[in-house]
Amino acid sequence: MIGRVLVIAGSDSGGGAGIQADIKAITAMNAFAATAITALTAQNTVGVHGVFSVPPEFVVQQIRVVLSDIGADCIKLGMLATPAVIDAVADILASDAAGIPVVLDPVMVAKGGARLLEPAAQQTVMARLIPLATLVTPNAPEAEALTGATVHGLDGQRAAAAALRAAGAGAVLIKGGHLPGDQISDLLLSADGETVFEGPRLATRHTHGTGCTLASAIAAGIAQGLPLHRAVSRARDYVRDAIAAAPGFGAGHGPLDHAVWLSSGAS
Numbered sequence: 001m002i003g004r005v006l007v008i009a010g011s012d013s014g015g016g017a018g019i020q021a022d023i024k025a026i027t028a029m030n031a032f033a034a035t036a037i038t039a040l041t042a043q044n045t046v047g048v049h050g051v052f053s054v055p056p057e058f059v060v061q062q063i064r065v066v067l068s069d070i071g072a073d074c075i076k077l078g079m080l081a082t083p084a085v086i087d088a089v090a091d092i093l094a095s096d097a098a099g100i101p102v103v104l105d106p107v108m109v110a111k112g113g114a115r116l117l118e119p120a121a122q123q124t125v126m127a128r129l130i131p132l133a134t135l136v137t138p139n140a141p142e143a144e145a146l147t148g149a150t151v152h153g154l155d156g157q158r159a160a161a162a163a164l165r166a167a168g169a170g171a172v173l174i175k176g177g178h179l180p181g182d183q184i185s186d187l188l189l190s191a192d193g194e195t196v197f198e199g200p201r202l203a204t205r206h207t208h209g210t211g212c213t214l215a216s217a218i219a220a221g222i223a224q225g226l227p228l229h230r231a232v233s234r235a236r237d238y239v240r241d242a243i244a245a246a247p248g249f250g251a252g253h254g255p256l257d258h259a260v261w262l263s264s265g266a267s
């Protein structure tokens, strides 16, 4: 096992997204996952049925005790839910996690339509978290909400990525999965320039937790010292294979097969 990732995010009782997806993806990358849980969701493949928020002080306590003992080589931010949690996380990261790379998945709305971030918190994400992010990984609707740009294709992805870099993000990955078309293009913009990752769309409804999984797999790669470009391409390959092998659980958007890259288990 190489690389420690501290995940600051929400729990998905259904096991497909959130903290559960994060731990599985990081483990599948052969890295170590620690967690600070921001909210519990009562959730299955059909939707989010309830949210129980963790007080900001307790989120901070989880972060502080993990960093002061275990440490972290990368921090992954997922569902942060409220402006108060975002402010508290931004404060502790600035003081206790200076120098540790941060991957920010700006989670806003679940596939079933449930809000995972209060609308008022979008400004707080932009002001407090984007400047801390080594990499931010919005999908097209999240990129539009954060920047005001219209993201209908590569030109829009390019404009939104530039706006997020101008707002302080070190690198930006604007994912194309929510845009129409048989090909999916994810645009990465960093100090090294632009890369467009392309791949065919897989025809399936079992894509619950793809965003969480991708960001955590990238965070594991960064924790392991991979160059950003390689961490992103490995994570994309992993998510593609995990979607292709999805077990088909549940009546809605089902989970991925996070174990797809592990051995068959026969020993």
Ligand code: PLP
Pocket: 009, 010, 011, 012, 017, 018, 019, 041, 043, 078, 079, 107, 108, 109, 110, 111, 112, 116, 207, 208, 209, 210, 211, 212, 253
């Ligand atoms: N639930 C939690 C706790 C999450 O963090 C996320 C992440 O985006 C989701 C649900 C959404 O998953 P999806 O939109 O893939 O259904």
